[in-house]
Amino acid sequence: MSPLKLPRDATEVIVECARLGLSDTILSMAMAGGSAPVTLAGTLVVHNAEVLAGITLAQLTERGVPVVYGSSTTAMDLRFAAAAVGSPELALIGAAVAQMSKQYRLPSCIAGA
Amino acid sequence: MGHEKTFTALTAALAGTSFVYGAGMTESGVTFDPAQLVMDDEWIGMIRHFLGGIRVDAETIAGADIAAVGPFGDFLSLSSTYAHMREQSQPRLMDRRVREEWAADGSTDMYTRARVKACEILESHRPPEIDAEVKAQMRAIVDRVDQERGKA
Numbered sequence: 001m002s003p004l005k006l007p008r009d010a011t012e013v014i015v016e017c018a019r020l021g022l023s024d025t026i027l028s029m030a031m032a033g034g035s036a037p038v039t040l041a042g043t044l045v046v047h048n049a050e051v052l053a054g055i056t057l058a059q060l061t062e063r064g065v066p067v068v069y070g071s072s073t074t075a076m077d078l079r080f081a082a083a084a085v086g087s088p089e090l091a092l093i094g095a096a097v098a099q100m101s102k103q104y105r106l107p108s109c110i111a112g113a
Numbered sequence: 114m115g116h117e118k119t120f121t122a123l124t125a126a127l128a129g130t131s132f133v134y135g136a137g138m139t140e141s142g143v144t145f146d147p148a149q150l151v152m153d154d155e156w157i158g159m160i161r162h163f164l165g166g167i168r169v170d171a172e173t174i175a176g177a178d179i180a181a182v183g184p185f186g187d188f189l190s191l192s193s194t195y196a197h198m199r200e201q202s203q204p205r206l207m208d209r210r211v212r213e214e215w216a217a218d219g220s221t222d223m224y225t226r227a228r229v230k231a232c233e234i235l236e237s238h239r240p241p242e243i244d245a246e247v248k249a250q251m252r253a254i255v256d257r258v259d260q261e262r263g264k265a
Contacts, residue, residue: 005184033201034187038194040167042175077209078189078198084209088162088202096167 002028002035002073003046006053014054018061025109026054027070031083034076040089044096047073055106069101069108085111115223119156126160133157147231148224155206155227162202173197206230 001007006014017024028050030036036043055067075089076082084090094110101108122133135142136157137150167173178193188194206226208215215221243251 001185003179003182003184003186003188033194033198034189037173037175037178037188038197038201039173039175041169041173042179044167045174045176046179075201077203078194078201079203080210080214082209082211084202086207087204087209088159091159091163092167
């Protein structure tokens with residue numbers, strides 16, 4: 001849950017999946033301007049911290065369990081207080097997350113089509 | 114319509130083309146539709162926004178803001194949000210509102226909104242006047258060439 005919080009239901013799912021050896025997509029939905037900085041670089045910092053924390057929890061539960069680096073992160077359209085899904089911001093963040101997940105050598109799953 | 118336009122323009126843009134033509138065209142370019150042109154303007158705006166990339170520096174990373182807001186806080190009321198909020202994409206025809214608000218506004222589809230916008234532009238747009246001095250110079254060039262070619 002942005003910013004920077006792993007709520008109980010999310011952590012329970014992560015821990016349970018790891019215990020069962022299930023592959024889990026660990027994602028965050030930070031919203032630039034609402035639950036994350038309005039500038040996308042800052043949004044990615046918040047997003048990355050949250051996802052890495054979730055992945056760490058999975059690995060601490062069951063070392064080596066397969067995980068997918070996920071993203072539903074996008075901008076909040078501040079004119080309407082609505083998540084701007086389908087926006088250029090979502091596309092930019094998707095591209096950035098794909099690159100970052102490669103850096104971590106993790107598969108990624110990104111909001112899109 | 115929108116999908117094909119975005120797909121072909123975006124891939125060319127990412128590969129680094131200088132120009133993309135075809136805005137307003139439909140039916141293999143046989144038909145020119147002002148409403149399509151208005152919609153294409155919207156997709157092109159999104160593509161240009163994407164091509165702008167993500168600026169990464171101390172200000173945009175906003176480390177101090179992230180630390181100050183902390184878990185479960187929000188960024189809505191920060192001065193940095195106010196300072197940068199107009200950098201967000203702001204489509205005019207794509208409707209990002211929830212269904213109830215869209216329905217209350219007449220449940221219009223994209224093409225209908227684009228057509229209304231195109232008609233507005235056609236009715237109200239006045240191109241900027243060309244400066245009289247520039248006009249005179251252009252006229253002089255045309256007159257000179259006409260004379261040179263014996264068409265005066």
